Amino acid sequence: MNAIEIRGLTKNFKEKQALCGLEMTVPMGAIYGFIGENGSGKSTTEKLICGLIHPSSGSIRLFGKPHTDSDVRAKMGVLIEAPGCFPNYTVWNNMLLQAANLGIKNPEEEVRKVLKLVRMEGAAGTKYKNCSLGMKQRIGIAMALLGDPKLLVLDEPINGLDVDGMRIIREVLVDITQNRGCTVLVSSHVLGELEKVATHYGIIRGGKMIREMTAAELEADCRTYVALQARETSRAKALLSCKYSRVEEDESGCLRVYDQATPEEVVTYLYDNGILVSQLQTAKIGLEEYYIDLMKEGR
Ligand SMILES: Nc1ncnc2c1ncn2[C@@H]1O[C@H](COP(=O)(O)OP(=O)(O)OP(=O)(O)O)[C@@H](O)[C@H]1O
Numbered sequence: 001m002n003a004i005e006i007r008g009l010t011k012n013f014k015e016k017q018a019l020c021g022l023e024m025t026v027p028m029g030a031i032y033g034f035i036g037e038n039g040s041g042k043s044t045t046e047k048l049i050c051g052l053i054h055p056s057s058g059s060i061r062l063f064g065k066p067h068t069d070s071d072v073r074a075k076m077g078v079l080i081e082a083p084g085c086f087p088n089y090t091v092w093n094n095m096l097l098q099a100a101n102l103g104i105k106n107p108e109e110e111v112r113k114v115l116k117l118v119r120m121e122g123a124a125g126t127k128y129k130n131c132s133l134g135m136k137q138r139i140g141i142a143m144a145l146l147g148d149p150k151l152l153v154l155d156e157p158i159n160g161l162d163v164d165g166m167r168i169i170r171e172v173l174v175d176i177t178q179n180r181g182c183t184v185l186v187s188s189h190v191l192g193e194l195e196k197v198a199t200h201y202g203i204i205r206g207g208k209m210i211r212e213m214t215a216a217e218l219e220a221d222c223r224t225y226v227a228l229q230a231r232e233t234s235r236a237k238a239l240l241s242c243k244y245s246r247v248e249e250d251e252s253g254c255l256r257v258y259d260q261a262t263p264e265e266v267v268t269y270l271y272d273n274g275i276l277v278s279q280l281q282t283a284k285i286g287l288e289e290y291y292i293d294l295m296k297e298g299r
């Protein structure tokens with residue numbers, strides 16, 4: 001059984017079609033990184049999953065049940081845009097209120113627990129309006145964690161977080177998926193950060209899912225390349241381009257040779273043509289470059 005199964009999902013906002021037959025499969029226990037450019041339909045998909053808006057057509061099943069099922073809804077934690085907090089209430093009181101709304105049995109204990117998870121215990125007495133952007137994000141995540149959800153839907157949760165904040169959220173996501181049987185759907189533009197925790201990816205464009213894959217598939221798909229620095233960069237580039245089909249130069253004048261070239265082969269070839277290589281390494285493209293390449297393909 002999958003945590004989320006979406007088939008043929010369409011959403012029209014008057015004349016605007018935000019989603020056009022979206023397909024999505026999120027396995028149980030996944031941290032599913034949901035990626036796509038601005039306006040591609042990530043938030044719309046997440047709002048539909050959470051029942052905040054209604055689909056024009058198509059189906060959304062959560063844990064094998066329709067997404068409108070009340071049992072399923074009770075298992076969900078959500079952070080889409082800002083959490084609904086009262087600015088003049090303290091963080092503690094806002095959290096208690098939310099816990100009461102959710103019908104949580106030991107609200108004080110539960111609030112203490114989730115604030116501790118995101119390391120925001122120290123902010124309990126602060127009025128919500130006086131919290132920084134990053135604090136608000138972490139409080140929003142803590143709210144979404146109230147009641148031990150089995151499905152957590154987070155829309156750009158790491159926006160505005162500092163390095164430490166991001167690390168804490170990463171640890172929380174790994175903990176709840178590995179130790180508490182939770183599944184996480186998380187959209188983000190911070191691909192380098194997402195890559196550190198995601199087990200699955202979905203890439204959306206223009207309201208359609210253009211690729212879904214596991215982290216292992218991404219890893220296998222991410223080509224290796226030889227990166228080098230040579231004194232005569234433009235001549236080296238021209239020479240390499242004669243032999244290899246893809247040669248790129250980055251802003252720092254470093255050349256990248258794809259096509260499974262070995263470093264020995266590249267250095268020897270340049271040396272034979274009178275060019276000395278000063279720096280050499282092999283590397284793999286990451287999620288960000290993979291994504292940029294994929295986006296270029298479709299243009
Ligand atoms: N309530 C609405 N009324 C009209 N159009 C909407 C509404 N909500 C979203 N849209 C449109 O639907 C499309 C998808 O928007 P959505 O917010 O889902 O994108 P997104 O992928 O979350 O983008 P971002 O990365 O900027 O957050 C956009 O063209 C947007 O303008």
Ligand SMILES: [Mg+2]
Pocket residue numbers: 042043044155
């Ligand atoms: Mg969005």
